[in-house]
Amino acid sequence: MAAKDLPKDKLFNLYYNMLLTRQFEDRLSKLYRQGKIFGGIFLSTGQEAIPAGTCAHLRDDDVISPIHRDLGAFLIKGMDPKILMAQILGKATGPSKGRDSFLHAGSKKLGIIPPTSILASTIPIAAGVAFTFKLRGKDSVAVSYFGEGGSNRGDFHEGCNFAGIHKVPLVLICENNKYAYSTPVEKEMAICCVSYRAESYGFQGLLVDGNDVLAVYDAMQIAVERARAGGGPTLIECMTYRIRGHSEHDEAKYQPEAEKQEWKKKDPITRFKGFLTEKAGFGESEEEEMLKRISAILDEAAQFALDSPFPPGESALEDVFAPDEGVRSTHLTIESRQKPVVSGETNL
């Protein structure tokens, strides 16, 4: 069903998820300015239609691979705001138990692959997860999020190439927000659109208005249906804009003010509110009720994170290596390797 024809509760839910993402990140920004967060925070203000429109199609058994600007995807895929907030504040109650703040947290249970710091390195990982779904005969889908900047790295090519050859159930979501840190998109690549590249890997690229949640939802529907039916990957390029700096310490003076103002007018939340008001009887009281609900959730999350302890120093060396289950060592010991079969005299 096209997004515009969805029942009221589903439309309201899309709006709620966009609002939750915006409010969660605004709260983080405040905590950052109060000195409660060590390290950077990378916010997605103006890009909220992308996680809301894409995650709306996902089931519990699907897996996402978010990157640094995808807190919305973490939340919508089901991560408890309390736990996510604790992670970002570097507390022992976060998924990485205070080993770092922000980036490297995921959840096996929720199907969230932890991001890495190396841009695009998670694309081949997500392609591998999708390959596993295919090998196991499951109709689950893997979704890989990345920026247009990341798409210029070799890992993007390797992941797409593998996904195209093996027709794996992977949806690639490129969030083209026009800047990779301070580099504008025209200095990142010689073509206009990342989605054009999909054809060279043997699958379809879709180009959508990433600030229109209805368009994002419709594109994701095509991609997810294709993936579940065994039709292989799709790349969806969501055209959007990074309204704030790369991270909260970055004033982004390199972004022209007029450009920023122009994109502020295309705010996905305001735009969708206009649609809902006209088509679904959404009014101020509905929005107020949502904001109240979100505010209570965020108050609780912030309190939980602030009250949580930092990990004790003595625990720094815990969880550094995966437990040795005896599998790797049998592969690695020289004694257990078969000597290669060779003919003639060799030094082997």
Ligand SMILES: Cc1ncc(C[n+]2csc(CCOP(=O)(O)OP(=O)(O)O)c2C)c(N)n1
């Ligand atoms: C391989 C690699 N190069 C450089 C960086 C530093 N870096 C972190 S985020 C970023 C910009 C990423 O831009 P993009 O992929 O478009 O995503 P966006 O931040 O715009 O959402 C850069 C250059 C990195 N993390 N990894």
